[in-house]
Amino acid sequence: MDERQQRGEVAHPLDVSVLIAARDEEELLPGALASVRHWAGEVVVVLDPRSCDRTREVAAAGGAVVLEHPFVDSSTQLAWGVEQCRYDWVFILDADERADARVGVACARVLANPRCAAYRLRRRNLAFGRVLQFGDWGGDRVVRLLHRRQGKLAGGMHWRVEAARIGRLAGWIEHHTLRSLPQYLPKLEHYATLGAQQLLAAGRRGGLGVGVLRGAWRFCRAYLVRLGFLDGQAGLLVALLGAWGTFLKWALLYELQGRRGGAGQAPEAPVPPGGAWR
Known part of the structure; x- marks a missing residue:
């Protein structure tokens, strides 16, 4: 591992699309965009047309491709977004989530030698500013990186990734789910x-x-x-x-x-x- 990888950096943007579905997320979206900007080949924000704040402007200012699609449920919204992405490898992120710096390096390793159709990583859930280690939200792992020709989204409201083989991805996602x-x-x-x-x-x-x-x-x-x-x-x-x-x-x-x-x-x-x- 070279010095750049040790710092959690990649040499150039990856052939990975980061996908974010959003509605009224002008406050949290900048943090999500900043956490992937240094390694994502593109960022696609699928906007719910009912959004009333400046989410569209914030996403565009952050360099994202902004697309609008009527909301049915979470899995339908994301599945549509996956098909609009430029690259076959897609990393899904919520607006209230932040990708750890090591996620980009981990994705680069997957692209260099893909062994699975999808990958899961740790998610650190925060409540009132505290990282939860126990309870229903402790020890959380979520599937977020998938090859769109080998995996699919399902589940309706509580979406999930279905794939024949799911591997592990280094790094984690920080989830600011319960702020107040x-x-x-x-x-x-x-x-x-x-x-x-x-x-x-x-x-x-x-x-x-x-x-x-x-x-x-x-x-x-x-x-x-x-x-x-x-x-x-x-x-x-x-x-x-x-x-x-x-x-x-x-x-x-x-x-x-x-x-x-x-x-x-x-x-x-x-x-x-x-x-x-x-």
């Missing part, structure tokens, strides 16, 4: 509503009792089984928020069942002010 309660609570409600709608469409049945039990288990798993208490107050808050989101999803399903029985319409999920679900 006012920022996070609308997001929690948004995805609880989407989750309830998906459960209803799948024919699942819910009730308040089910919500209480599932929420209680979610808390116990995160805080006790997965040692979330070792993350201090941040670990406690994350476990409580996870439990509340789980309860809310099943309570909303119960409400939607009643509306369906009364020929009512399912409500549209409230939209959070930017950001993507963790």
